Amino acid sequence: MHTKHIWRLIPLVKAAGNIQMAIDCWLLQQYFLGQHPPTLRFYTWSPAAISLGYHQYRYPQHWQHLVWQGEKIDLVRRPSGGRAVLHQGDLTYAVVTSLNGSRIETYQKICEFLIQGWRQLGVDLHYGSAGRGYIHNPNCFGTATSADLVTKDNSKFIGSAQLRRGQAILQHGSMRLQPDAQLFAQVFGPETLNSVQLSPDLSMEKIISALMAAASNCFNMQLVVQPLSEDEWQAILAQARSC
Numbered sequence: 001m002h003t004k005h006i007w008r009l010i011p012l013v014k015a016a017g018n019i020q021m022a023i024d025c026w027l028l029q030q031y032f033l034g035q036h037p038p039t040l041r042f043y044t045w046s047p048a049a050i051s052l053g054y055h056q057y058r059y060p061q062h063w064q065h066l067v068w069q070g071e072k073i074d075l076v077r078r079p080s081g082g083r084a085v086l087h088q089g090d091l092t093y094a095v096v097t098s099l100n101g102s103r104i105e106t107y108q109k110i111c112e113f114l115i116q117g118w119r120q121l122g123v124d125l126h127y128g129s130a131g132r133g134y135i136h137n138p139n140c141f142g143t144a145t146s147a148d149l150v151t152k153d154n155s156k157f158i159g160s161a162q163l164r165r166g167q168a169i170l171q172h173g174s175m176r177l178q179p180d181a182q183l184f185a186q187v188f189g190p191e192t193l194n195s196v197q198l199s200p201d202l203s204m205e206k207i208i209s210a211l212m213a214a215a216s217n218c219f220n221m222q223l224v225v226q227p228l229s230e231d232e233w234q235a236i237l238a239q240a241r242s243c
Contacts, residue, residue, distance in 0.1 A: 011041075011225060031097075043094070044092065063084075079170070087174060095169075121206070
């Protein structure tokens with residue numbers, strides 16, 4: 001009988017985008033150095049933010065001056081590729097592990113837990129397929145690639161991006177739970193938001209619980225809950241200043 005691997009689960013963190021990206025960078029680096037186990041975490045962005053792909057340098061100038069609910073919207077660069085994502089009313093996941101296979105194969109191995117977890121919650125998802133507009137669309141959720149998960153009516157629900165360090169992989173992605181249509185229109189234009197109607201009794205706790213169970217099953221591992229320690233926070237905050 002195979003022994004289950006132990007993965008770390010970091011409880012939900014609500015923080016600014018540059019802090020969240022620093023945590024993800026730090027976890028990948030520590031795992032790459034052999035100093036940290038595979039990790040699963042979920043997080044939310046406060047204040048709301050637009051995250052840009054690592055190589056995305058062209059974007060509308062008005063993004064630098066957006067305000068939502070009285071707070072300036074952060075503009076944050078991800079360490080991973082892809083297009084811009086608006087983080088408001090969403091839940092982000094991050095997985096740090098190592099897997100064999102091509103980029104698409106590893107995307108899909110990791111995304112399997114999202115498909116299984118959301119199926120348990122009553123949402124059927126499948127992989128998207130990018131049209132020619134992808135290259136010219138600054139909005140990650142405006143088009144779906146084969147690494148993205150869409151609903152039956154092809155509304156994009158989860159967009160993911162990856163970063164590798166040798167065999168170590170960071171994959172993180174945004175799940176659109178309660179997007180504000182007016183804000184999305186302000187950022188990306190009026191035609192972009194096809195939101196998924198989720199059951200009103202679907203709490204964040206219920207979603208995370210279903211996704212944790214699915215991850216344990218898909219990766220044949222046991223999750224051990226371990227919040228970030230004081231020392232780890234110090235290392236992460238130092239990285240946030242240089243990341």
